[in-house]
Amino acid sequence: MLTRTLKFVNKSPIVTFTTDFGLQDHYVGTMKGVVLNICPEAILVDICHEVPPYDIVSGALTIAAAYKYFPAGTVHVLIVDPGVGGVRRPIIAEVSSQTFVCPDNGLLSLVLDQEGDVAVRHATSDRYFLHPVSNTFHGRDIFSPVAAHIAAGVPVDSLGPLIKDYVELAIATPTLAMGNIQGSVLKIDRFGNVVTNITPGHLVDAFGAGTPFVVRIAGCAISDIRTSYAGAPQGQLFAIFGSMGRLEISANQSSAAALLGVKPGTVVEVRKT
Amino acid sequence: MLTRTLKFVNKSPIVTFTTDFGLQDHYVGTMKGVVLNICPEAILVDICHEVPPYDIVSGALTIAAAYKYFPAGTVHVLIVDPGVGGVRRPIIAEVSSQTFVCPDNGLLSLVLDQEGDVAVRHATSDRYFLHPVSNTFHGRDIFSPVAAHIAAGVPVDSLGPLIKDYVELAIATPTLAMGNIQGSVLKIDRFGNVVTNITPGHLVDAFGAGTPFVVRIAGCAISDIRTSYAGAPQGQLFAIFGSMGRLEISANQSSAAALLGVKPGTVVEVRKT
Amino acid sequence: MLTRTLKFVNKSPIVTFTTDFGLQDHYVGTMKGVVLNICPEAILVDICHEVPPYDIVSGALTIAAAYKYFPAGTVHVLIVDPGVGGVRRPIIAEVSSQTFVCPDNGLLSLVLDQEGDVAVRHATSDRYFLHPVSNTFHGRDIFSPVAAHIAAGVPVDSLGPLIKDYVELAIATPTLAMGNIQGSVLKIDRFGNVVTNITPGHLVDAFGAGTPFVVRIAGCAISDIRTSYAGAPQGQLFAIFGSMGRLEISANQSSAAALLGVKPGTVVEVRKT
Numbered sequence: 093m094l095t096r097t098l099k100f101v102n103k104s105p106i107v108t109f110t111t112d113f114g115l116q117d118h119y120v121g122t123m124k125g126v127v128l129n130i131c132p133e134a135i136l137v138d139i140c141h142e143v144p145p146y147d148i149v150s151g152a153l154t155i156a157a158a159y160k161y162f163p164a165g166t167v168h169v170l171i172v173d174p175g176v177g178g179v180r181r182p183i184i185a186e187v188s189s190q191t192f193v194c195p196d197n198g199l200l201s202l203v204l205d206q207e208g209d210v211a212v213r214h215a216t217s218d219r220y221f222l223h224p225v226s227n228t229f230h231g232r233d234i235f236s237p238v239a240a241h242i243a244a245g246v247p248v249d250s251l252g253p254l255i256k257d258y259v260e261l262a263i264a265t266p267t268l269a270m271g272n273i274q275g276s277v278l279k280i281d282r283f284g285n286v287v288t289n290i291t292p293g294h295l296v297d298a299f300g301a302g303t304p305f306v307v308r309i310a311g312c313a314i315s316d317i318r319t320s321y322a323g324a325p326q327g328q329l330f331a332i333f334g335s336m337g338r339l340e341i342s343a344n345q346s347s348a349a350a351l352l353g354v355k356p357g358t359v360v361e362v363r364k365t
Numbered sequence: 366m367l368t369r370t371l372k373f374v375n376k377s378p379i380v381t382f383t384t385d386f387g388l389q390d391h392y393v394g395t396m397k398g399v400v401l402n403i404c405p406e407a408i409l410v411d412i413c414h415e416v417p418p419y420d421i422v423s424g425a426l427t428i429a430a431a432y433k434y435f436p437a438g439t440v441h442v443l444i445v446d447p448g449v450g451g452v453r454r455p456i457i458a459e460v461s462s463q464t465f466v467c468p469d470n471g472l473l474s475l476v477l478d479q480e481g482d483v484a485v486r487h488a489t490s491d492r493y494f495l496h497p498v499s500n501t502f503h504g505r506d507i508f509s510p511v512a513a514h515i516a517a518g519v520p521v522d523s524l525g526p527l528i529k530d531y532v533e534l535a536i537a538t539p540t541l542a543m544g545n546i547q548g549s550v551l552k553i554d555r556f557g558n559v560v561t562n563i564t565p566g567h568l569v570d571a572f573g574a575g576t577p578f579v580v581r582i583a584g585c586a587i588s589d590i591r592t593s594y595a596g597a598p599q600g601q602l603f604a605i606f607g608s609m610g611r612l613e614i615s616a617n618q619s620s621a622a623a624l625l626g627v628k629p630g631t632v633v634e635v636r637k638t
Numbered sequence: 639m640l641t642r643t644l645k646f647v648n649k650s651p652i653v654t655f656t657t658d659f660g661l662q663d664h665y666v667g668t669m670k671g672v673v674l675n676i677c678p679e680a681i682l683v684d685i686c687h688e689v690p691p692y693d694i695v696s697g698a699l700t701i702a703a704a705y706k707y708f709p710a711g712t713v714h715v716l717i718v719d720p721g722v723g724g725v726r727r728p729i730i731a732e733v734s735s736q737t738f739v740c741p742d743n744g745l746l747s748l749v750l751d752q753e754g755d756v757a758v759r760h761a762t763s764d765r766y767f768l769h770p771v772s773n774t775f776h777g778r779d780i781f782s783p784v785a786a787h788i789a790a791g792v793p794v795d796s797l798g799p800l801i802k803d804y805v806e807l808a809i810a811t812p813t814l815a816m817g818n819i820q821g822s823v824l825k826i827d828r829f830g831n832v833v834t835n836i837t838p839g840h841l842v843d844a845f846g847a848g849t850p851f852v853v854r855i856a857g858c859a860i861s862d863i864r865t866s867y868a869g870a871p872q873g874q875l876f877a878i879f880g881s882m883g884r885l886e887i888s889a890n891q892s893s894a895a896a897l898l899g900v901k902p903g904t905v906v907e908v909r910k911t
Contacts, residue, residue, distance in 0.1 A: 103678055108667065114415075114555035115388070115661070118430035118609070121381065121412025125434030128408070132376055132436060135674070136410065137682065139667025142660075145556055146618050157664035161671030161778065163678060174618050177593025227593035229608035232434070282660035283691055320723025320773035335775035336664070345692050345720050387688075387828035388661070391703035391882070394654065394685030398707030401681070405649055405709060409683065418829055419891050447891050450866025500866035502881035505707070 105243035106162060107134045110155045111171040111231065112143040119229070123169070123236040126222060130240035139168075146174045148198055149263055149356070150279050153287070155192075156202035157336045164189035169231070169239045170199045177227030182215040182234050183258055184242070184251055191248060193239040195230070198261025216252035266290050273298050273362040277309075277354055278338070284347020288360045290339040299364050307331045308361040309341060310352045315365065327351070378516035379435060380407045383428045384444040384504065385416040392502070396442070396509040399495060403513035412441075419447045421471055422536055422629070423552050426560070428465075429475035430609045437462035442504070442512045443472045450500030455488040455507050456531055457515070457524055464521060466512040468503070471534025489525035539563050546571050546635040550582075550627055551611070557620020561633045563612040572637050580604045581634040582614060583625045588638065600624070651789035652708065653680045656701045657717040657777065658689040665775070669715070669782040672768060676786035685714075692720045694744055695809055695902070696825050699833070701738075702748035703882045710735035715777070715785045716745045723773030728761040728780050729804055730788070730797055737794060739785040741776070744807025762798035812836050819844050819908040823855075823900055824884070830893020834906045836885040845910050853877045854907040855887060856898045861911065873897070 107127050113119040124136050139158050143151040151172040159168060173180075173195045181196040187207045192200055193215070204210055215234065218225070220241045225233040242248060266275035266289055275290040286309070299305065307314040316330040324330050324344040329351060334340035339362070341348045349355070380400050386392040397409050412431050416424040424445035432441060446453075446468045454469040460480045465473055466488070477483055488507065491498070493514045498506045515521060539548035539562055548563040559582070568578065580587040589603040597603050597617040602624060607613035612635070614621045622628070653673050659665040670682050685704050689697040697718040705714060719726075719741045727742040733753045738746055739761070750756055761780065764771070766787045771779045788794060812821035812835055821836040832855070841851065853860040862876040870876050870890040875897060880886040885908070887894045895901070 106674060108671075110667070115411075115413065116415035117554045118413060118427045119555075121383070121410065121427070121431040122434050124410050124412075125381075125431060125436075125439075128379060128410070129434065129436045135682075136408075137667065137670050137674070138411075138661075138684075139670075140661065140664060142662035154664045154667070158667040158671060161668050161675065163671075163675045166671075175595045178595025180595075226608050227595075228605065232608065281663045282665075322721045322724025322726075322773075332774065335772050335778065388684075388686065389688035390827045391686060391700045392828075394656070394683065394700070394704040395707050397683050397685075398654075398704060398709075398712075401652060401683070402707065402709045409681075411684075448868045451868025453868075499881050500868075501878065505881065 103165070104133050104135045105131060106137060106166040107131070107239050107243050108137040108139045108162065108166060108168045109141065109171075110139040110143065110151060110158075110168065111141050112145050112147065112151065113141050113171065113231065115141055119231060123231050126232055126236040127240040127243070130237055131244040134240065134243050143172050146172060148172050148261060151199050152202045152261065152263060153279055153336070155199070156206065159190060159203060160188070160206075162190060166190045167239045167243045168192045169235050170194035171231045171235055172199055173197070173230065176230050182230065182238065183255070184213045184215050184238065184248060186211045186248060191239075191242055193235050193242070195235075196259050198259045198263075201261040201263055204260065212255055212258045213248065213252045214255045217250060220246065220251060264289050266294050268298055271298070271364070275339075275360045275362065277356050277358040277360060279356055280349040280354075284343070284349040285334060286341040286348050286352065286354055287334065287336060288339045288341070290360065290362060291337055292333055295362065298362075304365045305362050306365050307339070307341065308363065310354050310358060312352060314341060376438070377406045377408045378404065379410060379439040380404070380512050380516050381410040381412045381435065381439060381441045382414065382444075383412040383416065383424060383431070383441065384414050385418050385420065385424065386414050386444065386504065388414055392504060396504050399505055399509040400513040400516070403510055404517040407513065407516050416445050419445065421445050421534060424472050425475045425534065425536065426552055426609070428472070429479065432463060432476060433461070433479075435463060440464045440466065440512045440516045442508050443467035444504045444508055445472055446470070446503065449503050455503065455511065456528070457486045457488050457511065457521060459484040459521060464512075464515055466508050466515070468508075469532050471532045471536075474534040474536055477533065485528055485531045486521065486525045487528045490523060493519065493524060537562050539567050541571055544571070544637070548612075548633045548635070550629050550631040550633060552629055553622040553627075557616070557622040558607060559614040559621050559625065559627055560607065560609060561612045561614070563633065563635060564610055565606055568635065571635075577638045578635050579638050580612070580614065581636065583627050583631060585625060587614060649711070650679045650681045651677060652683060652712040653677070653785055653789050654683040654685045654708065654712060654714045655687065655717075656685040656689065656697060656704075656714065657687050658691050658693065658697065659687050659717065659777065661687055665777060669777050672778055672782040673786040673789070676783055677790040680786065680789050689718050692718065694718050694807060697745050698748045698807065698809060699825055699882070701745070702752065705736060705749060706734070706752075708736060713737045713739065713785045713789045715781050716740035717777045717781055718745055719743070719776065722776050728776065728784065729801070730759045730761050730784065730794060732757045732794060737785075737788055739781050739788070741781075742805050744805045744809075747807040747809055750806065758801055758804045759794065759798045760801045763796060766792065766797060810835050812840050814844055817844070817910070821885075821906045821908065823902050823904040823906060825902055826895040826900075830889070830895040831880060832887040832894050832898065832900055833880065833882060834885045834887070836906065836908060837883055838879055841908065844908075850911045851908050852911050853885070853887065854909065856900050856904060858898060860887060
């Protein structure tokens with residue numbers, strides 16, 4: 093018993109939150125209360141609550157960029173949930189020694205893209221839900237309590253059956269047209285960096301390694317390809333592979349998105365030069 | 366000694382914050398430093414810092430929706446404090462095995478509405494304040510240190526005398542006019558849901574259980590009463606009893622508040638049909 | 639071994655964050671994962687992530703106002719980093735029993751102003767970095783892992799050599815012109831309070847203690863000098879020494895900044911009356 097307690101000292105379970113709930117209401121605080129009530133030793137971590145409302149792609153990008161920096165054993169609660177109260181299932185995914193609890197709507201697509209071994213379950217054991225279960229706030233009544241029980245040591249296989257037909261979002265992947273890469277903008281970040289769906293692997297596959305290229309977006313041709321923001325002239329557009337491992341259009345200390353007038357969905361083309 | 370330490374491992378005291386301080390300044394971080402200085406083992410939880418500036422009703426709604434999901438023993442710091450530095454008292458309320466530390470301006474009104482047994486004290490023991498006490502930031506100098514001392518085990522009855530004349534805000538409650546319920550909008554949430562002051566109890570009292578009704582607001586008559594967002598046609602208004610236990614006007618994946626052009630204070634009427 | 643573990647129970651290391659990363663992306667969550675991976679027992683505290691992008695002066699003000707309320711041993715991560723990926727150095731400063739990890743660009747200037755004994759190091763030991771080190775996100779790859787290793791007990795002197803030529807920002811300090819104090823606005827806070835670079839010490843030095851004065855800003859002469867917000871008529875401008883220890887222009891329950899139309903950099907003059 094002493095041994096077990098001391099183990100907790102050195103390794104408290106981590107529960108993270110990635111949601112579109114924003115920070116102006118009671119939603120986030122309420123979920124934290126629910127988790128601490130069930131698993132008082134949990135370490136709570138906010139990854140992001142400012143996912144744009146209902147924007148599953150943006151939520152998928154955020155968790156895909158962050159999760160691999162967390163320790164094994166971390167439990168992630170993900171909620172962007174336009175279908176709350178409808179027929180979509182709550183799911184639990186075990187991926188790379190971490191656990192994800194979320195609605196079955198594709199939020200995990202970009203995590204699953206990066207991982208081989210995945211076990212996904214339909215969370216059906218309602219004895220781990222908070223009752224009465226509302227139709228409007230499953231973050232409080234289903235996702236948070238299930239995550240807290242997992243953090244507290246409830247075996248995942250007691251939470252529901254394995255499923256194979258979980259939703260994988262067809263998040264726009266680049267295509268090839270006449271030898272050029274046709275991609276699109278996935279999100280604009282806080283600094284106005286324009287994050288695309290194009291990775292270094294796409295360039296190698298299309299052009300071979302080390303081939304010079306130009307990026308065309310919103311009528312601009314950007315041939316200044318850089319490896320850091322710092323050297324660039326202020327306010328001038330350039331392309332860079334950013335910290336999410338994707339091609340970004342940036343401007344040193346300015347918003348590239350504002351300069352270009354682009355938004356998620358805008359077409360981006362990469363051509364050999 | 367060992368026993369006592371191990372007790373802390375399994376049950377660290379929780380201190381939460383609900384304020385209108387926002388997140389762009391040093392205010393919130395400073396308060397957390399104060400608490401950790403006095404009670405290093407405290408678990409700090411942000412419930413909300415984006416209560417609109419000086420909006421006591423909104424702060425009262427937020428804490429009233431969240432507190433009951435926290436464990437017994439939680440200490441809540443509440444600060445929406447237009448009267449800082451004036452004559453309003455700092456108070457400590459013991460409610461339902463939890464403790465609330467806040468200015469005496471009605472912030473607790475909606476918590477107290479839900480609870481029978483309440484003990485409220487005027488926090489007068491200034492040996493638990495941070496000195497010198499400023500006139501402009503009692504969150505740092507009074508509320509946070511008092512909460513931290515409570516979390517650290519200081520008995521509440523040593524913090525000041527019981528009082529009965531604490532402020533209870535007359536937060537608009539619905540009235541009956543010619544058999545109709547006359548209520549009002551209390552807040553708009555992140556998703557544009559329009560939260561009213563009307564509860565299921567008000568409908569049962571006025572019309573009897575299960576009576577069909579229509580909601581009139583801003584020139585619209587809404588007779589589509591739903592139990593979840595998911596089934597509704599996108600962008601169409603409906604009424605629902607939301608996760609705060611209040612009648613809300615919503616629109617699936619749209620802002621009902623923007624569609625209606627309403628704000629806190631707007632009149633809402635419920636009629637039998 | 640048991641003793642050492644139990645020591646951690648009562649005194650977990652604190653790691654704080656003050657950044658311009660905002661809350662809508664993965665940046666903050668990712669850094670927290672990095673810290674918890676290296677130092678699972680760390681208590682993570684957000685001081686502020688809404689420093690305006692690239693605004694080093696605002697970041698410097700925020701940490702300078704907050705740090706002294708944290709316990710000895712706290713490790714602060716500070717990131718406002720327009721020069722990421724360029725030649726600016728990552729530094730570690732030991733100040734007043736606390737440790738600061740940040741880019742060498744003046745972010746610490748207002749902390750160092752308040753402290754006598756300071757030891758600053760260039761963080762060169764890249765075995766404490768996360769590899770591969772990107773050119774775009776040193777918060778994840780350098781500052782957070784270095785801070786986490788310090789929190790986990792790595793001696794600071796093993797992280798890099800002492801330096802003397804670290805950057806100190808010439809944050810506008812008031813000057814004297816014809817016997818008047820010429821200062822400027824440093825920031826506008828959440829409530830619209832206009833925070834200047836003028837301290838009580840500047841007034842004593844210029845005019846002697848207790849001399850009456852008037853504040854001139856944006857064409858207004860403000861002679862109403864108060865010690866709290868509460869007594870002031872609503873919406874009327876007054877001057878006050880605020881919780882940051884600086885002269886502020888405020889308006890009770892209104893934005894003084896909006897009333898005056900001022901912003902950081904606006905000139906403020908204080909004259910004897």
